[in-house]
Amino acid sequence: MPVSVICPHVSDAALRSQLFQSVRDAIKRWRPGFEKWQLTLFRSQSGEGWDLAISGPRFRKVLTLQGPLNDLPGLVSAYVDAVLANA
Numbered sequence: 058m059p060v061s062v063i064c065p066h067v068s069d070a071a072l073r074s075q076l077f078q079s080v081r082d083a084i085k086r087w088r089p090g091f092e093k094w095q096l097t098l099f100r101s102q103s104g105e106g107w108d109l110a111i112s113g114p115r116f117r118k119v120l121t122l123q124g125p126l127n128d129l130p131g132l133v134s135a136y137v138d139a140v141l142a143n144a
Contacts, residue, residue, distance in 0.1 A: 065096065066098070105123070107121070120140075
C-alpha cells in the first residue's frame with residue numbers, strides 16, 4: 058500500500074518517521090488494499106496550527122489541526138482515523 062507523507066516544515070527526521078508510521082498504520086486499519094494515499098502537512102498561513110491535506114482514491118479532504126509539533130503524529134493519526142471511519 059503506497060503511502061506518502063510530505064511535510065516540508067518538519068525538520069526533525071525522527072518526528073517525520075514517527076508521523077509516517079502512525080499515518081501508515083491508520084490508513085492500513087481502514088483501507089488495507091493497494092490504494093495510493095498522500096498526506097501533505099504544512100504550517101498554516103495564520104502561523105497557528107497545521108494544514109493537513111489527505112488525498113486518496115476518489116477522496117480529498119483538507120483540515121486544520123491545532124497543537125504543538127511534538128503532538129503531530131498522534132493528532133494526524135487521530136484525524137486520519139476519524140476521516141476514514143466516516144468516508
